[in-house]
Amino acid sequence: MSSLNQPSGIQRYYESITRLQAEVIESQQETLSHIAEKMVQVIARDGRIFLFGTGHSHLLVEETFFRAGGLAAAVPMFAPQVLMLHESARMSSQLERMPELAKPILDEYDPQPGEILMVFADSGSNALPVQMAIEAKARALITVWMGSVKYARIAPLSVVGKKLFEVVDYVIDNGGTPGDAMLEVQGLPWRTAASSMLIGALVWNCLLTEIVERLVKAGIEPPIFASYNLPGAIDHNQAILDKWSRLNPHLSARTIKSNR
Secondary structure (H helix, E strand, O other), X not given: OOOOOOOOHHHHHHHHHHHHHHHHHHHOHHXXXXXHHHHHHHHHOOOOEEXXXXXXXXXXXXXXXXXXXXXXXXXXXXXXXXXXXXXXXXXXXXXXXXXXXXXXHHHHHOOOOOOEEEEEOOOOOOHXXXXXXXXXXXXXXXXXXXXXXXXXHHOOXXXXXXXXXHHOOEEEEOOOOOOOEEEOOOOOOXXXXXXXXXXXXXXXXXXXXXXHHHHHHOOOOOOEOOOXXXXXXXXXXXXXXXXXXXXXXXXXXXXXXXXX
């Protein structure tokens, strides 16, 4: 606490994000349950869940992919790599406003009817994420958007003429403040401390747990990876890779040689 008995920045963010986490999950249990069931049905028939995000949202796509406890059915849409911030932050911001990229990206991954596209996009308004959802629905994919409904309602309309909440089958509202940064600091005109990353990771892992539990109850072994540092994990993961590498292009067999 400061000399004026004001909470510290650490405490302010912790308390704010904790409240928001509870609000997001508790208010959307039914929606999350419906989405989880759709994902279970897709995985049960060896279908895929495609994940797409531009800018910082691509980090949430990374969160879904090839990690301990994660699903082999989660296919990150990383192409083209220039959409990623580490390639060029400014170029990434430009490309997410180019709707014409949606069709070639989907062509590259060739999703099939009945599979799922989940779009992470906080503002829900940039042209490329919106067009991705529109193109995916035209190909008979189930579409899900995770972002801030409050932000989407005030964000400028792109050349596509739609917002993501207007075109997808399911909306997961991350409850975020417009602009993502959630906390005001006295003396500054702009807020700090974004919420979308923590909320997005929380929601995905809630869905993941529900999906895995439902698959097990249905007598289906979930295709989830184990940490390679655990006993038996190498053989377990290899069995999953043998099957899913043909379905998930980012699970290819490329390796590096070791002198050990």
